[in-house]
Amino acid sequence: xxxxxxxxxxxxxxxxxxxxxxxxxxxxxxxxxxxxxxxxxxxxxxxxxxxxxxxxxxxxxxxxxxxxxxxxxxxxxxxxxxxxxxxxxxxxxxxxxxxxxxxxxxxxxxxxxxx
Amino acid sequence: xxxxxxxxxxxxxxxxxxxxxxxxxxxxxxxxxxxxxxxxxxxxxxxxxxxxxxxxxxxxxxxxxxxxxxxxxxxxxxxxxxxxxxxxxxxxxxxxxxxxxxxxxxxxxxxxx
Numbered sequence: 001x002x003x004x005x006x007x008x009x010x011x012x013x014x015x016x017x018x019x020x021x022x023x024x025x026x027x028x029x030x031x032x033x034x035x036x037x038x039x040x041x042x043x044x045x046x047x048x049x050x051x052x053x054x055x056x057x058x059x060x061x062x063x064x065x066x067x068x069x070x071x072x073x074x075x076x077x078x079x080x081x082x083x084x085x086x087x088x089x090x091x092x093x094x095x096x097x098x099x100x101x102x103x104x105x106x107x108x109x110x111x112x113x114x115x
Numbered sequence: 116x117x118x119x120x121x122x123x124x125x126x127x128x129x130x131x132x133x134x135x136x137x138x139x140x141x142x143x144x145x146x147x148x149x150x151x152x153x154x155x156x157x158x159x160x161x162x163x164x165x166x167x168x169x170x171x172x173x174x175x176x177x178x179x180x181x182x183x184x185x186x187x188x189x190x191x192x193x194x195x196x197x198x199x200x201x202x203x204x205x206x207x208x209x210x211x212x213x214x215x216x217x218x219x220x221x222x223x224x225x226x227x228x
Contacts, residue, residue, distance in 0.1 A: 034216070042221055043119075043205050043207075043222055044219050046216045046217065046218075049216065102160040102217075103158075103160070103217065105158055107156070108156075108157050
């Protein structure tokens, strides 16, 4: 099955600086790569996703890049704000054609924005 | 506010009890999921219902039993649980079988005594 590695486990940055979180995946057939943000006491919420036919996607302060050859993808957050503090999970998914397969998540990154 | 509603938010049960967790969505999604999340860990997939067809993670013990009465409702029946089953149980839904956004509920916090 798919295996997703995520680094770092904790990331502390000054408010206004950029944050980068990196993930690698094992199954070259995986074709969908979302990023989820989980705040304390809440379920994960999608913040951005990318499919394997695209190399980069941007939404305001958030961007994701995908390198299919190297099997890694990264989340970039610019101009960080206190409300960006949360746990971020990367994930990978493979559509096998037999039905929804769910997501395989990385272990998560606790992002701390220092005022 | 999440569009996936889970009840109860908190549940405490003994190892001999039988209880159920419930999940509901009204977005017309045709796939629903149960995930288990331990503290400081990622969600782990337990079950998937896609177009009312069940897919099982074979590592999930039989003391967890899913039920999908219709495409909007998903239950997780719990019986003879162990203390190590204490966790946050997350329900999610997605539009269909093709990978896309999962909408998560806020979870049911389960404690097994």
